[in-house]
Amino acid sequence: MSLFRTELRRLSKRRFTRYMSLLGLLVLAAVVVGVFFTNQKIDAGQLARAERQADQQYQEQVRWSEQERAACEQAKTAGTATDGRYPDDCSMITAPSRDQIEASWFLPSTFDFKETFDETLIPFAAILALVGFVIGASFVGAEWSTGGMMNLLLWRPKRLTVLLTKLAALLTGILAVTLPAAVLWFAGFWAVATFRGSTEKMTSGVWQSFMLTGVRGVVLVLVLTTIGFALASLGRHTAMALGGVVAVMVVGQFGLGILLSMASVRFAEAWLLPTYALAWMTKTVTLQDWNSCNATYYGECKPATMDITWQQSSVLLSVGVVVILGAALWAMRRRDIS
Amino acid sequence: MPAVLEIEGLRKTYKSRRRGTRNALDGFDMRVDAGQVHGFLGPNGSGKTTTLRTLLGLIRPDGGRMALLGHEVPDALPTVAGQVGAIVESPQFFPHFTARDTLSLLAGAGEVPAVRVDEVLELVGLRDRSGERVKTYSLGMKQRLAVASALLKNPKLLILDEPANGLDPGGIREMRTLMRTLAESGMTVVLSSHILGEIQLICDSVTIISLGRRVAFGAVDEVLAQHSSGAVRIRLEAVSDLPMATEALTEAGIRVTGHPDHLMLAGVDKPATVTRLLAEKNLYVSELAPIAVDLESVFLELTATAPVPGQHRQVDESMKVGGTGQPGPAGGGWGA
Secondary structure (H helix, E strand, O other), X not given: OHHHHHHHHHHHHOHHHHHHHHHHHHHXXXXXXXXXXXXXXXXXXXXHHHHHHHHHHHHHHHHHHHHHHHHHHHHHHHOOOOOOOOOOOHHHXXXXXXXXXXXXXXXXXXXXXXXXXXXXXXXXXXXHHHHHHXXXXXXXXXXXXXXXHHHHHHHOOOHHHHHHHHHHHHHHHHHHHHHHHXXXXXXXXXXXXXXXXXXXXXOHHHHHHHHHHHXXXXXXXXXXXHHHHHHHHHHOOHHHHHHHHHHHHHHHHHHHHHHHHHOOOOOHHHHOHHHHHHHHHHOEEEEEEEEEEEEOOOOOEEEEEEEEEHHHHHHHHHHHHHHHXXXXXXXXXXOOOO | OOEEEEEEEEEEEEEEOOOEEEEEEEEEEEEEEOOOEEEEEOOOOOOHHXXXXXXXXXXXXXXXXXXXXXXXXXXXXXXXXXXXXXXXXXXXXXXXXXXXXXXXXXXXXXXXXXXXXXXXXXXOOOHHHOOXXXXXXXXXXXXXXXHHHHHOOOOOEEEEEOOOOOOOHHHHHHHHHHHHHHHHXXXXXXXXXXXXXXXXXXXXXXXXXXXXXXXXXXXXXXXXXXXXXXXXXXXXXXXXXXXXXHHHHXXXXXXXXXXXXXXXXXXXXXXXXXXXXXXXXXXXXEEEEEOOOOHXXXXXXXXOOOOOOOOOOOOOOOOOOOOXXXXXXXOOOOOO
């Protein structure tokens, strides 16, 4: 327990931890503030004005379609070449119906908590996962590269206990930042919705769904923190984790993405890690193959689809953590420290 | 006296596809008795640091037996780690923490009372600079901090690798006094150093390692005596008598090296033999001086690392124990 407390102290004393956490929280705060100032509360006057604008738009569309139909018939009578500008049957040129032009198109942006908050949890998790990854890598990487780990092992020779205690302290520290940040994130967007949008239609089911997405976000943060920690421990340097992630993202993801796209591989995104991170947060990501055509009863051409589910993502995340952390523990136990 | 540190037949081999196999430790033996200040000497690359790292569980040995404070290590390291203070090689600390933070975190990890931090800071002379970041410290100050970190546990066995590195002359003297004081208080100190004069002054006993094997060990006086060459310098009343003296001494089986105004004799058991021999030939000695051997010359002789004009000795170029024309270990086997 004393080692755990000491490692927590060490983590909180490090300037890098403090600055990175502060930076992450400032970015999150900036997102909330940005959303606050780019949204407005909709009142009855604005709704009426939007209806008027929708009417106006409808009238313009009607006028325009009549003009075009007349021009089409004129061109057809005169036998003038239209270069495919008009259809063979001019009666096909019609204005959209009034209900197809929605008044909401003419409303200023407003924050509907029920409709939009779920999406905000994705950047929340992504930003804190990045912060966790870098802090995790630096926490153990700097210890290795400055000789701190060796000093500690002279005091506590049980290597696995030391490494796992450090990881436990790191995850506790990250959780101590993430959980209050999540509460503030909920509160911040609730305030945004209250003053710049709507908090209507919030049922217990919606709250439950948000909570579950939030929990998945926190898990993602902890998983990436662990991976950053394990990679840096494996390479015994912070740069190992940072270099590793750059290599994976640039070569393994962008490069692979381009290659798969050139090879016209079906559902190329299924090979890319961000797809699984997104599926973890949104429960399902549906990939579409636009090169295929599944004819519907009405003659429409629908692309083939493939669902990536959060369960599949959980398997990938679990395997990733087990393999990378397992390798770090094995190296800690077996490799000489010099 | 009971042994606080015992090493028997320790082996460590590094294998590399490019560089082949290298035996860093090749059946190394060592013993340190309680309450001693023990010098651990060896040329660069001879295996000193590898020995200490292996002993402290940082390196996995390929063979041999080790014990600290009567417990077999590495298995019993968690039991004895609290009683062994050590610094290995150059002092390394997280540069952005202050000395006080560094020691305080170590004390926390080792469940040492916080008050001990102030005690060791005082002891190594860093009390007034303890609030400064380690990155602002000179090498000598880092060295003091390293010694402080090793002393933090109030250990029974203190292992210091090159503790005088970077210290100013005053610091070296303070370190010497500190080692002595600690030994007098009952602490056993193992000191690895290249400053052989210091070792000779401070240490009760020494172990000399070369190419991963022990080449000498025992009390400092014994090691010096065992490697004394029996060299004697003589001068005669008349320089013109030197050739006659050379002839007489050579006939008596003494190795003589001539110099313009004196002779150097080797293999002389009793200096009185020389005066008697020469007096019988009516040659009268005006000066007869046994040449005292020091630890440095013993070290250079045993490790074959004395500089040779015009040659550049490479690391690892030193003697192999039992090689042709080389002396064997000064002492007996394990536990002697």
